[in-house]
Amino acid sequence: MTDLTTSRTLKGTGWTVLKYLFVLFLVVLFFFPIAWIFLTSIKTTGDIYAWPPTYLPHHPTLKNYEAVLFGSKLGRYILNSIIVSSLSTISVLFFSSLAGYSIARIHFRGRGFLLIFFLAMSMFPQLSIVPSLFIWFRKLGLINNYLGIVIAYTGLFSPISLWILSTYFRTIPLEIEESAKLDGCGRLRTLWRIMLPLSIPGVIAASLIVFIQTWNEFFLALVLLSQNLLRTATVGIALYPGQYSFPWELITTATFLAIIPIFALSAIFQKQIIGGLTAGAVK
């Protein structure tokens, strides 16, 4: 669209075919690993460990799913992930929308500094906070405790959410806010009744990005939830392959199951997520 010669030449059917081929190439490139573990997950153990290899399952089976869902802790791991990610997302959105509204709309000294400060904080590597958090949380009884990891994730992921939300808040015309004020709306009511509803794409983007990132987070989840029953899906599955035994039929099945929620969310809300991810980069 920005390019005149190409739009002219691309009109040819040859180009159109090439474009479809390119899309096909990208789809294969980015989806073949997940396709392969899906195929593995519906194979019989004999098919998985066969040579010459069987690419497509001879006798598709769901017994691996049965084994994983009813005979392993994976169900529990996924439940843990849902609890931790949901609570963390709610907590992050709560704190970062208050702060984001303030930084976007209320004039006070140091708010420019605050935005940079939060941005800098979000760049702190996990390795530098892990030893102290471990020592402190152990004393406070926050290890192997959902509350502990939710607090940690709130600190870790609020900055990105603040960055996205304040970008969206700024795009809302000041007049709308002014008229709300004239109608006697207080600050918090303005935030709740006007700013958040008008920034729905931003709120969706921030929630999904935080949800996905907390679902995927590994380092803190590994250290702060070390008890087997409390492990999140990512950590639980990654620790599954032991030193000598690799039940790949179960591992691939569990991995596939743990990825589905994330995949569904990112496919359904692709526009909002991309909008949120690039909100900071545009400025």
Place this chain on the structure above:
Amino acid sequence: MSRTRLSEPAYGILLVLPMFVIVVGILFLPTAYTIGLSLSNFSFIKGAARSFVGLANYFAMFADEEFRSSLINSVFFTGVTVVLELLFGLVLAVILNRKFVMPGLLRATVLFPWALPTALNAIIWRWLFNPDFGLFNSILVTLGFSATKINWLGEIPLSMFSMMTVAIWKTSSFMALILLTGLQTIPADLYEAAEIDGAGFWYRLRRITLPLLTPSILLALLFRSMDAFRAFELPFALTQGGPAGSTQTLSLFGYRQFFQFLKFDTGSAVSVIQFILIMALGALYLRVFRTEAD
């Protein structure tokens, strides 16, 4: 009640305060405390006996060959992956910027690797790389491209390149998304003007696209390198740092100091060294960001 009495700035600060307290408590104070630990002889084994030892932990780490090789691994891994991600990301972004067929599918495809958990992606690739039953060797050997099964993750230096492949596969598309936003801010009439002057594709790429894209490129580069430099779960779940430490990153080495050897003092020194290097990159990023804003 109190709402009417609070001044505007006070109210603004009040709203930021809760998040400020949490972020300082989870990121700032722990980092400060870790710096303190790195200057002490803290250990769970030694118990209460704890004293200031100056830079001894740092000297111990720099004298440690495993630490040095982990540092080198991280630098090498970051340098190679980030540059290649930029190249692939750039190609992808330029293509995505055109009116293309099936935009929804294309977007979902590009977003998918970003959304995948790094640790589980590593597990998936570990299965793809499996020397006996993995997809890659199945294809290579049965089609006759390779006479023997390749030990992708078990040989030096191939293991490092295999790990880099996984990282590049996963993050090139995120790079493309950042670059795409940069591309979309370039005004179309610039290209039209160049067109009228008879400029070809390469000329336009060199003289218009790349110069105007420089801020986005720098941003993407620094953002990604800060992230790649702290790579942890990729080696953790793919190779456990092996064979013989050839894929052990700084984060993985630090983690082992803490939770395998319970050496919170030398481990903290590793943390601080990584922290300083990452913050140096970050400072560079902010500087570039500010110059571009002027």
